[in-house]
Amino acid sequence: MRIDPDLLAEASTWRQSFHAQPELGFAEHNTSARVAELLQGFGLKVHRGLGGTGVVGTLERGDGLVIGLRADMDALPIQELGQCAHRSRHEGRMHACGHDGHTAMLLAAARHLSGLDTFRGTVHFIFQPAEENLGGARKMIEDGLFQRFPMDAVYGLHNWPGLPAGQVAVNPGAMMASLDTFEITLTGQGCHAAMPERGADPIMAGAQLITALQSIVSRRLSPLDSAVVSITQLSAGEAINVIPEKALLRGTVRCLQTPVRERVQQLIGELAEQVPAPFGVRGELAYQVGYPVTENHPDAAAGLFRAAVAVLGEANVRWGCPPSMASEDFAFMLQACPGAYFWLGVDGETPSRALHNPWYDFNDQVIEAGVKVWTELVEQSLPRR
Missing domain, CATH: 3.40.630.10 (Zn peptidases)
Structure with missing residues (x-):
């Protein structure tokens, strides 16, 4: 030609x-x-x-x-x-x-x-x-x-x-993979950094939640499934000597199979609610379904x-x-x-x-x-x- x-x-x-x-x-x-x-x-x-x-x-x-x-x-x-x-x-x-x-x-x-x-x-x-x-x-x-x-x-x-x-x-x-985004709001109780027992630390809960979210791909999905869960933003606090009341996590989810995509969304919702609870912190998930x-x-x-x-x-x-x-x-x-x-x-x-x-x-x-x-x-x- x-x-x-x-x-x-x-x-x-x-x-x-x-x-x-x-x-x-x-x-x-x-x-x-x-x-x-x-x-x-x-x-x-x-x-x-x-x-x-x-x-x-x-x-x-x-x-x-x-x-x-x-x-x-x-x-x-x-x-x-x-x-x-x-x-x-x-x-x-x-x-x-x-x-x-x-x-x-x-x-x-x-x-x-x-x-x-x-x-x-x-x-x-x-x-x-x-x-x-x-x-x-x-x-x-x-x-x-x-x-x-x-x-x-x-x-x-x-x-x-x-x-x-x-x-x-x-x-x-x-x-190419699907693309979804999510935002998790962690609400605890603010307090003086010198007296953490008087509050409920959303940053500590967030740290545990980040680790738990990474276990979705490594421990909750088959090795034959393809997914990436990435936490790309963590924001909390204004003063260096104050444990804040709220923390915010943001991230993305990418998958190559639609059933896997649906399963990952479900697991993020469960972890966002369950992991912060022992710390006296409430987790709320906002999940945005994006590109298929x-x-x-x-x-x-x-x-x-x-x-x-x-x-x-x-x-x-x-x-x-x-x-x-x-x-x-x-x-x-x-x-x-x-x-x-x-x-x-x-x-x-x-x-x-x-x-x-x-x-x-x-x-x-x-x-x-x-x-x-x-x-x-x-x-x-x-x-x-």
């Missing part, structure tokens, strides 16, 4: 422009306007406003199956430290996760496919806001994404440091695998890779519609910086591989004319 080198160069220019002008979740106004402008220039029907700043470009080639291809557009609240020519022009914001590259690749695929007349059916190019922690995929779905644009399958990708540039990894099941497991549908994953092998070669496509305990809100789309999600490697001669790193910059050399996989997936998924 040949992709026009001029298109690839243009896609790199788009990508670097997006990188220089990052916008945070649900505030991607300039990015979405530029995306819509380009899609209209390719001759696609353009729909704006889903999920606030979301854009859907539709390419119709007669009756047939309908598939969706998704890219995320938002940046992160991180100060960029790299010194590339296209570094962020906005203080405290940068594309540290490669969504600029995802957007540019999908735009290039839309442009390339708009010039083909080899398939029959419809492709929806979905440009999603607010993937980073804000659930933009869920918002687009709530705004009627799959009702207004019914699809037989939907697909997404993420660039992946640690995987060689241009290689693809895809699983027939879980790719990003779990591929096996048939869709197999189709994606075949498309990637066709354009990249079998040696460059990994099937059945270890999932990541990071999370991705494309999971909501996979709950609503069959589909699959894959990783595209970005490590060149020099390994890529990690995602969410202030030195990260997307590797433009993989744009061609991404466009080829998207194009081949469309041509294999939709019947030929």
Whole structure:
């Protein structure tokens, strides 16, 4: 498969422009306007406003199956430290996760496919806001994404440091973990630090509770189950000589299986109530269910695998890779519609910086591989004319 080198160069220019002008979740106004402008220039029907700043470009080639291809557009609240020519022009914001590259690749695929007349059916190019922690995929779905644009399958990708540039990894099941957050309020009785017997110490109870919460994975789940429970914040007290009345614990839960996720939530609730009680402290849990497991549908994953092998070669496509305990809100789309999600490697001669790193910059050399996989997936998924 040949992709026009001029298109690839243009896609790199788009990508670097997006990188220089990052916008945070649900505030991607300039990015979405530029995306819509380009899609209209390719001759696609353009729909704006889903999920606030979301854009859907539709390419119709007669009756047939309908598939969706998704890219995320938002940046992160991180100060960029790299010194590339296209570094962020906005203080405290940068594309540290490669969504600029995802957007540019999908735009290039839309442009390339708009010039083909080899398939029959419809492709929806979905440009999603607010993937980073804000659930933009869920918002687009709530705004009627799959009702207004019914699809037989939907697909997404993420660039992946640690995987060689241009290689693809895809699983027939879980790719990434669920993400939930929790907050436990411990209420005791404040007192003078010199007379702890006159109070009920929520910090002592919190210390015991933190240890107990870590035993969920090590002692309450099967070693074959996958879960991570992390306490990320502990706050209590104002004066150095006072045992406070309250302490607050916050943390996250990540799992690769939905039943395990439900079990961990139950156990956190039990421990939050039971462990502080002997200290005369009351524990109250507030649990926020967040992103589900990003779990591929096996048939869709197999189709994606075949498309990637066709354009990249079998040696460059990994099937059945270890999932990541990071999370991705494309999971909501996979709950609503069959589909699959894959990783595209970005490590060149020099390994890529990690995602969410202030030195990260997307590797433009993989744009061609991404466009080829998207194009081949469309041509294999939709019947030929």
